[in-house]
Amino acid sequence: GVVAVVTPHRVAVANVGDSRAILVRTTGGNAGAVNGPKFETVPMSRDHTPELESERRRAEAAGMTVEPIVHREEGSDVETVHWRLWRDRGGTKTDCLAMTRAFGDFDYKSVPDLGREDQPVISVPEVRVEERRRRRRRVEEEEGKGGEEEEEDAVLVLACDGIWNVVDNGEVASFLFNRVWNVAGGGEVRAPDPEGIAEACDELLRECLRRNSRDNMTVQVVAMPGGSDESVGNEVGRHSRGRRVLKFDKQ
Secondary structure, rough: OOEEEOOOOOOEEOOOOOEEEEEEEEOOOOOOOOOOOOOEEEEEOOOOOOOOHHHHHHHHHOOOOOEEEEEEEEOOOOOEEEEEEEEEOOOEEEEEEOEOOOOHHHHHOOOOOOOOOOOOOOOOOOOEEEOEEEEEEEEEOOEEEEEEEEEEEEEEEEEEEEHHOOOOHHHHHHHHHHHHHHHHOOOOOOOHHHHHHHHHHHHHHHHHHHHHOOOOEEEEEEEEEOOOOHHHHHHHOOOOOOOOOOOOOOO
């Protein structure tokens, strides 16, 4: 799971498992330029899987076996390796789990004589806090010229693993930012049309299905008004929307 708290000055994200959040910022250009600004992607979480050495060490110290599953798509020579936690019952590996932090999965949290933070799987979140950006930053002098360029938060993206299994942070940022920017009409990236954001999310889900994602897919995109505005709280409230569920025809 992943949650975020947005204030006029900071963005705080807490996560357990492989749901993820990224912050997309405009940078490297004038926000009023014809082609709009460039952008950068700021990871606001990391996935809790056996690939992380610290997570793997804790699971192994608690008695779990960590081994890979190798997957190959039919008709493809490309192999994908996924590490899993395996439970051993009487010398037989009975079931496995892809995450080292999660809600539920109590069978992986009940090793005798271990505290809750030493179990193979824990529910303790990692928290990242990032300062909001709406300011101008100094550009290094080049050929005797100096200047400033605008840098500000554009969108915050929260999504579950069905998204991230088939697209990476940069792809999601590019996919959504380009569409949100178009909605904003080439002006400042402020409070884009909510319906346009929802449609961009729908397009992202369809793209993930096209790439054969077979896991749960939920995505939430938050348009980020300027961090220096006193009205940021009211503006977020005015442009927020309720839950939207995309239905697909059976094929």
